Amino acid sequence: MNTQIIIRSLIGALVGALMLFVMLTFQVRQNERVVLIRFGRPVRVLVEPGLYAKWPWPIETVNRFDARLDFYDARVSEALTRDKRNVIIPVYVAWRIEDPLRFLQSLGNAENARSKLDGLVTSARNTVLGGYDFSQLVSTNRAEIKIPEIEHAITDLVAQQAKQSFGIAVEQVGIKRLTLPEANTEFVFARMRAERGQFAAQYRAEGQQQADQVRAKTDADKVVMLAEARKYAEETRGKAEAEAARIYQTAHEKDPSLYRFLRELDALKRITGTNTTVVLDTSTPPFDVLRPQSKGE
Amino acid sequence: MDERHGQRDLGFGPAAVLQAMKSSVRLLRWGLLLLLLIYLFSGVTVVGPNETAFVLRFGKLQPGLHSSGLLLALPQPIDEVVKVPTRSVQEIRLDAWAASPVNGMIAATLNPIRDGYTLTGDANIIQARFSVRYQVSDPVAYALAVKDQPALLEAVLYQAATEVIAQMTVDEVLASGLESLRAQTLRIAQAQLDRLGMGVQLLAFEVHEISPALQVVPAFQDVVSARVESQTLIEQANSYRASELPAARADAYRIKQEADSYGQDLVAKATGESAAFEAIEVQYKAAPQLMRTRLYADAMETILHQLQSTLILQPSGSNLKLLLQPSYGSPPLSITPQIIRDQD
Numbered sequence: 001m002n003t004q005i006i007i008r009s010l011i012g013a014l015v016g017a018l019m020l021f022v023m024l025t026f027q028v029r030q031n032e033r034v035v036l037i038r039f040g041r042p043v044r045v046l047v048e049p050g051l052y053a054k055w056p057w058p059i060e061t062v063n064r065f066d067a068r069l070d071f072y073d074a075r076v077s078e079a080l081t082r083d084k085r086n087v088i089i090p091v092y093v094a095w096r097i098e099d100p101l102r103f104l105q106s107l108g109n110a111e112n113a114r115s116k117l118d119g120l121v122t123s124a125r126n127t128v129l130g131g132y133d134f135s136q137l138v139s140t141n142r143a144e145i146k147i148p149e150i151e152h153a154i155t156d157l158v159a160q161q162a163k164q165s166f167g168i169a170v171e172q173v174g175i176k177r178l179t180l181p182e183a184n185t186e187f188v189f190a191r192m193r194a195e196r197g198q199f200a201a202q203y204r205a206e207g208q209q210q211a212d213q214v215r216a217k218t219d220a221d222k223v224v225m226l227a228e229a230r231k232y233a234e235e236t237r238g239k240a241e242a243e244a245a246r247i248y249q250t251a252h253e254k255d256p257s258l259y260r261f262l263r264e265l266d267a268l269k270r271i272t273g274t275n276t277t278v279v280l281d282t283s284t285p286p287f288d289v290l291r292p293q294s295k296g297e
Numbered sequence: 298m299d300e301r302h303g304q305r306d307l308g309f310g311p312a313a314v315l316q317a318m319k320s321s322v323r324l325l326r327w328g329l330l331l332l333l334l335i336y337l338f339s340g341v342t343v344v345g346p347n348e349t350a351f352v353l354r355f356g357k358l359q360p361g362l363h364s365s366g367l368l369l370a371l372p373q374p375i376d377e378v379v380k381v382p383t384r385s386v387q388e389i390r391l392d393a394w395a396a397s398p399v400n401g402m403i404a405a406t407l408n409p410i411r412d413g414y415t416l417t418g419d420a421n422i423i424q425a426r427f428s429v430r431y432q433v434s435d436p437v438a439y440a441l442a443v444k445d446q447p448a449l450l451e452a453v454l455y456q457a458a459t460e461v462i463a464q465m466t467v468d469e470v471l472a473s474g475l476e477s478l479r480a481q482t483l484r485i486a487q488a489q490l491d492r493l494g495m496g497v498q499l500l501a502f503e504v505h506e507i508s509p510a511l512q513v514v515p516a517f518q519d520v521v522s523a524r525v526e527s528q529t530l531i532e533q534a535n536s537y538r539a540s541e542l543p544a545a546r547a548d549a550y551r552i553k554q555e556a557d558s559y560g561q562d563l564v565a566k567a568t569g570e571s572a573a574f575e576a577i578e579v580q581y582k583a584a585p586q587l588m589r590t591r592l593y594a595d596a597m598e599t600i601l602h603q604l605q606s607t608l609i610l611q612p613s614g615s616n617l618k619l620l621l622q623p624s625y626g627s628p629p630l631s632i633t634p635q636i637i638r639d640q641d
Contacts, residue, residue, distance in 0.1 A: 027355050027356035027374075028356050029353060029356035029377075030353055030356060030357060030358045030441050031441040031442075032356070048357075049353070049355075049356045049357040049358065050355050050356060050357045051355035051356070051357075066444060068441065068442060068443055068444040069442055069443040069444060069449065069493060069494075070444045070445070071443075071444065071445050071448050071449040071452060073452070076409065076410050088409040090409075090410075092449075092452040092456070094449060094452075094493060137416075137463060138416045138417065138418050138419075138420055138463045138464075139418050139463070139464060140418035140419055140464065140465070140466050141418075141464075142464045145418075145460070145463055145464045147459070147460045147463060148460065151456075171493055172489070172492075172493060174452060174453065174456035174489070175456060175459055175460070176452060176455045176456055176459060177394070177413070177414070177415045177455065177459055178415050178416040178459055178463055179407075179409035179414060179415065179416070180409065180416070181409065182406045182407065182408050182409060183406065185406045185407040185422065185510075186405055186406050188420065188421070188422055189405075189422070189510065189512045189513050191420075192421050192422070192467075192509065192510075192513045192516065193513055193516040195419075195421075196513065196516035196517055196519060196520050197516065197519070199520045199523070200516075200519045200520045200522075200523035201523070203520065203523040203524045203526070203527045204523045204526060204527055206527055207523075207524075207526060207527020207528065207529075207530040207531055208527070208530055210527070210530070210531045210534070211527075211530040211531050211533065211534035212534070213534075214531065214534035214535055214537070214538050215534050215537055215538070217538070218534075218537060218538040218541050218542060219541075221542060221545070222541060222542065222545035225542075225545045225546060225548075225549045226545060226548060226549055226552070228549065229548070229549030229550070229552040229553050230552060232552075232553050232556065233552050233553060233555065233556030234556070236553075236556040236557055236559070236560045237556055237559055237560055237563075239560060240559065240560025240561070240562075240563040240564050241560075241563060243560075243563075243564050243567070244563045244564055244566070244567035245567075247564065247567040247568055247571045248567055248570070248571060250571070251570075251571035251572075251574045251575055251578075252571075252574065254575065254578050255578050255581065255582070258574075258577070258578055258581050259574065261589065261592070262574070262577070262592070265592060265593070265596040268596060268600055269596060269599055269600055272600050272603065272604060273603065274603060274604065274605050275605065276604055276605075277604070277605070278600075278601070278604055285590070285593065285594065285597070286594055286597060
C-alpha cells in the first residue's frame with residue numbers, strides 16, 4: 001500500500017515537473033532568433049541558442065524567427081540603362097533576419113518582408129542601372145563587363161535601407177538573367193539573322209577564294225614544273241649535241257679526206273633507192289672491168 | 298438460456314467489473330512503462346551510410362559530427378538530431394532557360410518572363426539547359442545557414458552562367474567556348490556559394506543543350522552549311538592539286554628522261570662512230586689506195602644491189618656520169634633522151 005502511494009506521488013511529481021518545464025522554458029534553436037514578448041511588449045531578444053526561462057502564457061509569449069538565409073525572386077520589371085536601352089533584369093535576393101526586434105516591429109513576417117524588399121530592390125536596380133551602359137552588361141570585351149559591380153552596388157543600396165528599416169541583412173542581390181522587352185526581341189532576331197547571313201556569305205566567299213587560289217597555284221606550279229623540265233631537256237640535248245660534235249671532230253680531224261670519202265659513200269648509199277636509175281660510164285669501177293679490152297689497149 | 302445468462306451476469310456483476318478494472322489498470326501501468334521506455338530511447342538514431350549527423354541540445358549545436366552508425370542521443374525536447382546527406386551526390390536540373398515552343402509553334406517574339414533566355418556578349422539570344430551536381434561539404438552550414446538550399450543554389454548558378462555568357466560571343470558559347478563556359482560558371486558559382494556560406498561543393502556543371510533562340514536557328518544552320526560548302530570547295534581544290542601535281546611531275550620527269558636518253562644516245566653514237574672511224578683510219582693509213590678501193594667497191598655493191606635498173610654506157614665527151622630517174626612508170630625526164638642522143 002505504502003509503495004503504491006510513493007509510486008503514484010512520484011508519477012504525479014514527474015508529470016507536474018514536466019508541465020512546469022514546458023510552461024516555464026523555451027529553446028532557441030541554433031538558426032533561430034527569438035523575441036520574448038510580455039503582454040504585447042517585447043522584453044528580450046535572444047540570439048544565442050540554448051534553453052531559456054520565461055513566464056507562462058499568457059504573460060510571456062515567444063516569437064521565433066528563422067534566421068537562415070532566405071531566397072526569393074524579385075518582381076520582373078523594365079529598367080533603363082544610361083544609354084537609354086530598355087532591359088529587363090530579373091534578380092534574386094538572398095536575405096536573412098538580423099535584428100528580430102526591428103523585423104517584428106516593422107514587418108512581422110516573411111511575407112511582408114518580401115513585398116517590402118521588392119520595392120527596395122526594384123528601385124535600387126533601376127537607380128544603379130541608370131548609371132551603366134548596356135555595353136557594361138553585355139560585351140565581348142571582358143574588361144568592360146560590370147555585372148559583379150552592378151550587383152554589388154544594388155546589394156549595398158538595398159542592404160543599407162533594409163537593415164535600417166526592417167532589420168534585414170541582404171547578403172546578395174544577383175542578376176539571374178539578362179533579357180529585353182518582348183517587342184525588342186524581334187529586332188534582335190532580325191539583327192541576328194543579318195549577322196548570320198553575313199557570316200554565311202563570308203564563309204562561302206572565303207571558301208571559293210581559297211579554292212580558286214589552290215587551283216591557280218596548282219596550275220602555275222604545273223606550268224613551272226613543265227617549263228623547267230623542257231628547259232632541262234633543251235639544255236641536255238644541246239650539251240649532248242655539242243659533245244657529240246666534239247667527239248666527231250676529234251676523230252675526223254685525224255684524216256678529213258677519208259672522212260669526206262666515207263661520208264660521200266654513206267650519202268650515196270642513203271640517197272639511192274630501188275626507184276633510182278643510175279646511168280654509169282663503163283669506166284666507173286667496178287664496171288670498168290667490163291670495158292672492151294681493145295679500147296683499153 | 299437467455300434468462301439464465303442474465304441471472305448469472307446480474308449475480309456476479311460488480312465483482313467482475315472490479316476484476317476487469319484491476320487487470321486493465323495493471324495493463325495500463327505496463328503500457329505506460331513501455332511508452333516511457335520507448336520515449337527514453339527515442340533519441341537513439343541510425344545515421345545512414347550517406348549521411349552525417351549533428352546534435353542540437355536545447356537548440357544549441359553540440360561539437361562533433363557523427364558519420365554513419367548508431368547515434369546515442371537524448372530524447373526529443375533535449376536533443377535534436379539533424380541528418381544531412383553529405384556523401385550522396387545530388388543533382389539539380391536547370392531547365393528555366395530551355396526553349397519552349399507553344400504547341401510546336403515558334404512565336405515571333407520572346408516574353409522575358411515566360412520564355413527563358415539570356416544575352417551573349419554580342420547581344421544574341423541564347424537558350425540552354427544545364428544541370429549541376431554537388432555534394433554537401435559542411436553539413437552544419439548546409440542545414441543551419443540557408444533555408445531553401447536547392448533554390449538558392451539554382452539562382453546562384455543562373456547568376457554565374459549569366460555573367461559568363463554576357464562576356465562571350467554567341468559563336469564562343471555555341472562551340473569553342475563551351476568548356477570555358479562550364480569551368481568559369483563553376484568557379485564563379487562556387488565562389489558565390491562560399492561567400493554565402495552554403496557549405497556546398499559543386500562537382501560539375503553540365504551543358505545539356507545550348508542553342509540560339511529557335512526563331513533564328515535556320516540562320517545559324519545556314520552558316521554551318523556555308524562553312525561545310527566552303528570546306529568542300531577547298532577540299533575539291535586540294536584534291537585537284539593532289540591529282541594534278543603528280544601528273545605534271547610525271548610529265549616533267551618523262552621530258553627530262555627523254556632528253557637524257559636522247560643525249561646519252563647521241564653521245565654514245567658519236568663515240569661509237571668515232572671509234573669506228575678511227576679504226577678505219579688506222580687501216581687506211583697503212584694502205585690508203587687499197588682501203589679506198591675496197592670501201593668504194595663495197596659501197597658500189599650495196600648501191601647497185603638495191604637499184605632496180607642500172608644503165609651502163611660507153612664513156613663519151615660528156616661529163617655527165619650519173620642520172621637519177623625520179624620514178625619508174627612515168628617517162629624519164631626529157632633530158633635523158635637528149636643525153637643518150639648526144640652520146641650516139
